[in-house]
Amino acid sequence: MLTLPFPLEIFPADQADAALDRLRQARANIVPVLLGDADIFSTEWAESVDAFEPPEAVLAEARELDPDAWFTSHRVPDPAPRRRAALGRAARVASRILTPRRAANSQDMARLREQLAELEALGDDWSEARETIAALEADGVSVFPDPIAYVTPRDCASLAAGLVAVGEPWEAVAWLQHGTYALCAPKPILAAHCRWLWQRHGARIITASTDHIGFELDRPIALAADARETLARFLALGATEVNADRHGSDGSSLIGARRLWVWWD
Numbered sequence: 293m294l295t296l297p298f299p300l301e302i303f304p305a306d307q308a309d310a311a312l313d314r315l316r317q318a319r320a321n322i323v324p325v326l327l328g329d330a331d332i333f334s335t336e337w338a339e340s341v342d343a344f345e346p347p348e349a350v351l352a353e354a355r356e357l358d359p360d361a362w363f364t365s366h367r368v369p370d371p372a373p374r375r376r377a378a379l380g381r382a383a384r385v386a387s388r389i390l391t392p393r394r395a396a397n398s399q400d401m402a403r404l405r406e407q408l409a410e411l412e413a414l415g416d417d418w419s420e421a422r423e424t425i426a427a428l429e430a431d432g433v434s435v436f437p438d439p440i441a442y443v444t445p446r447d448c449a450s451l452a453a454g455l456v457a458v459g460e461p462w463e464a465v466a467w468l469q470h471g472t473y474a475l476c477a478p479k480p481i482l483a484a485h486c487r488w489l490w491q492r493h494g495a496r497i498i499t500a501s502t503d504h505i506g507f508e509l510d511r512p513i514a515l516a517a518d519a520r521e522t523l524a525r526f527l528a529l530g531a532t533e534v535n536a537d538r539h540g541s542d543g544s545s546l547i548g549a550r551r552l553w554v555w556w557d
Contacts, residue, residue: 294344296337297467298454300330305451308440312498315453323456323464326499326506328443330452336502337470345479347466354466354483359525362481368527368539436536436545439499439506439553454500461497462490468500472556476530485525492518495552507552519543522552532557 301324303311308326315324327333412418444451456464465486466479473482489495494510513519523543526534533555535545546552 294337294341296334296454297344297347298456300327300333300452300454302330302450302452305444305449308444308451311451311453312440315455321457321459323458323461323497324453325456325464325468325497326440326443327452327454328501329445329448330450332445333452333470333501340470340502341474344469347463350466350479350483351463353480354487357480357484359481359484359488362484363525363528366528367524436533436553439504439508439551442504442506442553443499443501460487460490462486462495464497465505468497468505471500471502471505473505473529473531473554476556482529485529488525489522498551503557504553504555507554509550509552512548512550513546514548516543516547519546522546526554530556 301311301315312324312326315322454467456467458464458467462483463486465483468474469479477485486495486497489507489509492511493513495507496510497505498508499506513522520543523534523537523541523546527539531554532538533553534543535549535553537543537545
């Protein structure tokens with residue numbers, strides 16, 4: 293097993309937001325990244341990280357990159373704008389109700405119905421889940437998890453933060469190599485994108501798991517064009533969803549958002 297490249301600090305899960313602020317203020321050069329349950333994170337690291345690339349090399353390459361040029365040439369073709377189906381949104385929310393350990397993102401309603409039927413066969417009352425699905429289908433509400441809620445354990449009382457020592461907040465991503473994002477996105481490009489987000493919006497990484505990265509923005513995205521561009525760049529890095537938006541949508545859930553939940557399937 294590769295040694296973790298940063299120390300962990302454990303604290304009560306119900307103090308996540310306060311602990312994030314406390315750890316950030318304690319040392320100017322430390323970026324605290326919430327990772328979920330410490331044991332689960334350590335297991336995921338051991339299972340998913342076969343080779344740890346030197347962060348210094350990743351950052352050196354990122355500093356030489358022109359992210360505007362790279363994303364211009366790697367943009368994912370965009371179909372005609374369309375609204376995301378309310379059915380898919382309802383499936384994701386209801387799946388989270390059914391599997392509270394981690395927010396699921398399935399768009400397959402048939403599978404969700406089967407899961408509901410199996411649970412109801414055990415004698416439990418899952419009418420609330422069915423009502424949630426129906427309400428979301430009727431209203432078309434855009435729902436997505438808060439990054440901190442996403443990594444907060446549902447079955448234990450503690451939460452772990454990785455304490456990443458860096459010169460600037462965006463550099464922390466070079467130490468985070470345990471997720472699907474590390475397989476989908478070239479590490480220097482992802483780091484250059486994080487630098488771009490930091491410079492434009494004061495975006496700090498606050499959470500990371502095997503399938504997501506969460507950001508907190510000092511200056512939320514205000515313009516629709518900037519939201520579309522941010523979404524497009526994440527999609528070019530292999531992300532599946534940013535807040536409630538994905539390929540073909542308009543990025544509206546990014547506008548004004550203090551936090552971005554970026555998910556890789």
